[in-house]
Amino acid sequence: MRFERVTLYNFMRYKGENRIEFSCEKERNVTVVLGDNTVGKTTIAQAFRWCLYGAVLTERGKRQEDYQLLNTDVLALMNADSRASVRVELVASDEEKRYTIRREIVCTRAYPRLTAETFQKKLTMYISDICSSQSLIEVEERKVDELINELFPGNLSHYFLFDGERWNDITVNGVRENIRDSVHILTGLSAYQAAMKHLKDMGSYSVISKFKKKITGSGNLYDNLEGEYRRCGREIEGCKKELETIEINLSNSHKKCQEVQEYLETNRNTEKLQSQYRNLGIVRKTQGERCISERKMMVGEFSDKAYMLFAEPLTEASGALVKSVAGERRDIPHMRQATIDYIMKSGRCICGTELTPGTTEWDCLLEQKNYLPPADIGSLLGEFERTALRWKNRVKNLPEELRAMAKQTDDCVKNYEETCNEYIMLEQRMDAHIDFAEHRKRLGSYQKNIQELNYRKGQIQGKIQTFLRQQEHLAEEMKGLEAKNEENQRWRERVELAEALYKKLSHDFSMEEKKIFLELNEQIQYNFRRMFNAKEKKIELSDQYNIQMYYKTDLGYREEKNLSEGEKIARNFAFIVTVMDYSKKRKAEKNPDIPQGNDTLPIVLDGPFSKLGAENIRLIAKVLPEVSEQVIIFMLKKDWKYTGLDDYVGKAYYIDKKADQSYAAIREVEEF
Known part of the structure; x- marks a missing residue:
């Protein structure tokens, strides 16, 4: 699987449309995006995550709601009636199909505050043959998220969307808790678990x-x-x-x-x-x-409806009591005593019969008059029952709603x-x-x-x-x-x-898990040594799937918990490379005649080397093109010279941001 391009429209730091075409060459499979601090490198990485999963990676103490996706300059030009779109489109492909994923929201402004509010959301996905754009098929809306998760599993996103600034803390967003599950998925053990379940x-x-x-x-x-x-x-x-x-x-x-x-x-x-x-x-x-x-x-809902709920036993008891006293209803619905008086005064019934005092018809109307309000409460009781039923229907689900x-x-x-x-x-x-x-x-x-x-x-x-x-x-x-x-x-x-x-x-x-566990630990040691030139240190997975680092002492190896920021990233980087590489090798062993390009995920790296030394940067960078079909890196320009990846670069970009502007722009470069 490879990413072909990403298009940002009014997304966070990027005003208007900005596009990056990624290198999909086999030999020159690295795309690099360089920029200074705070110009918008992480914003592009966030665009990947938002387009695929509808959420950005949050920092400690922040929620999704704290991140404003609409570009601030665009928002500032809006009034209370304006609408503005935020859109990210991601195009990926394998050996046979091309997948276009487009996530968009329409925003309004909470005027006069400089705050955007989501008015409308839309997620679309199109699939076409790699050789023909005319075979374009739109995926049903209800199936889009499911298909995205099949192509780019959300619980593996921390491995192919690598954030060096956050991965030094392995507990962020539950990464530590997911290590066992991630290993099982990437190594095929999850199939055993699904069958046993x-x-x-x-x-x-x-x-x-x-x-x-x-x-x-x-x-x-x-x-x-x-x-x-x-x-x-x-x-x-x-x-x-x-x-x-x-x-x-x-x-x-x-x-x-x-x-x-x-x-x-x-x-x-x-x-x-x-x-x-x-x-x-x-x-x-x-x-x-x-x-x-x-x-x-909650108080408003309670105040609005609670009296109806509390009155329900009383209305039921009152209705039953009045019925028992009033007996059977004998009134004519919707008629009152004044209605009978009017008919008798007119001298003719509504059926056409002439009415005179002393006749049977006259006496019947006088008797019926006694059964109508206000002399009789039958009609009032009916209205009471209807009101009680209306109240009952309004508060039918009130207890659950209040809970x-x-x-x-x-x-x-x-x-x-x-x-x-x-x-x-x-x-x-x-x-x-x-x-x-x-x-x-x-x-x-x-x-x-x-x-x-x-x-x-x-x-x-x-x-x-x-x-x-x-x-x-x-x-x-x-x-x-x-x-x-x-x-x-x-x-x-x-x-x-x-x-x-x-x-x-x-x-x-059980046997396969033990075998994989031992093989992973051996491979982790190998990758850690070749990526970090670590002679007096080693890392390994514990039985609880915690990634631990050990220092060599005169009495053997001792676990070191007080790690530097660079050591934490080194430890986690070695683990990620090991799991991805191991998964790729296992699939190749099971299907030696089938090309494995479709089964591997690209690696998108945001600031991976920011806290590492020059030698470690060079050693890590050397491994990346080998373990992944495609490598996309967002990093500082000053760190690039240590990578030694110039010969692997197929596409290169700069992020430009003028001092007097709050938004950034992306431009492609031939030499850097």
Whole structure:
């Protein structure tokens, strides 16, 4: 897969239309975009991410809403009635097809503020044959995101959209949590997991569970055993859900421990802390305003409809009471006593009969008059019932809506409180006389919490094993009581076949994962040494798929947690190159006769070398064209001379930005 071009229209720093054509040559497969700091290199990288996934990569303490996509100069020229478009178009191709992805939003201005608001969103995608543009097919709108994710998997975006400024912190946007899943996807292990989940690991929705439900028995004993078997299944599913919660809490506690340990081991730069403090103050203010807004919305909804909900039992009881007193309704709908008076005064009924006092017709009307309001309440009762029904329909879903709004409000308050806590902690950290004993106390608390969670995790796992053994015994007993017929025999054979297949897949997955894990660690060492000339250091994946760095000492290798920014990037870069290269080799081994260009992703690098030395830049750059079919780099001009990639460059661009202008422009260059 290769990117052919990207077109930006009014996207962030870029006013009007700006286009970059990427090199798709096999030998000169590098496209470089050079520019100074803050001119818009990262903006182009963000355009890739936004076009593919509808979101930009956020910094700590920021949300998607904090990023304004519409160019500021364009926004400044708008009034309250104006409309302006933001658009990014990305064209990619493989050996057979060309894919055009276009994401666009139409913005309005929240006049007089210099703020853009989204008025309309649109995502389109076209597919054509690589040799013929006339075969253009538009993808159905509901299938576009799904197809994009097939071509450029979102959970792998951190590997082919590499941001050197952010990848030094491997926890940003959940990268660390996704390493195991990413390895499984890139190495093909996810196929094993998907098959095992479908067969057995989906609880009552799995194939084996559905097959077992088809087997029938007879007698109360069989029914009791079947009920107990299903109860054990429900208990197992409940335990698994509790395990998921424990794993989340464990991950959070480990993260908190690591944060405290890094704080205790590292002397943070005061200026950096002050910048974080200012940014966090802005976030805190925004979150506080959102809390107030969410609460106002909930209170408004409650005030508008709650009286109808609370009155429902009263209206029902009142209606029943009045009916019991008034008896059966005998009135004529929509008529009142005044209507009868008018008819009698006219001397002729609406049916044409002449009316005179003392006649039967006259007496009937006098009797009917007693059943009409205001003498009788039958019609008023009808109106009361209709009002009660209208109220009931309006508040039918009110409890659920209020609960959802309350949860949203609680979440906002929780986020605000967490931000406030972080804000207070930053204040303390900037104090020259910070009490480190308090941080050690917190560390001890987190470590104790981890121990308790691990103990509880062991208990839950033990309960699961107990229930599984109970299910095995129950299944054996039920098997003896099954109805002896051909239908049961067929379903039993299917169950046994599915269980044998699951056992085989589980064994193969375990063996393959161990093999891949060892091969990856060997390859990581090789890449780390050749990319960073590291003789006294090594990196490896832990059993928990954490990327760890070790320093050589007289007593062997020791893990080093206090890494420099450059070491963090080096560690993560080696891992990314290893996984991408390993995936490419594995696919080539399985299909040696099939060209592998279609199966590899291009690498888009934003500021990859900003914190590395000249020698490491040269060593990394040398590897990049080998492991990827296409390399796109956004970087500082001053760092380019160290890469040694001139012979691999097929396209080169400069980003120009004049001092008196707030927007940038892209121009292609022949020599640089």
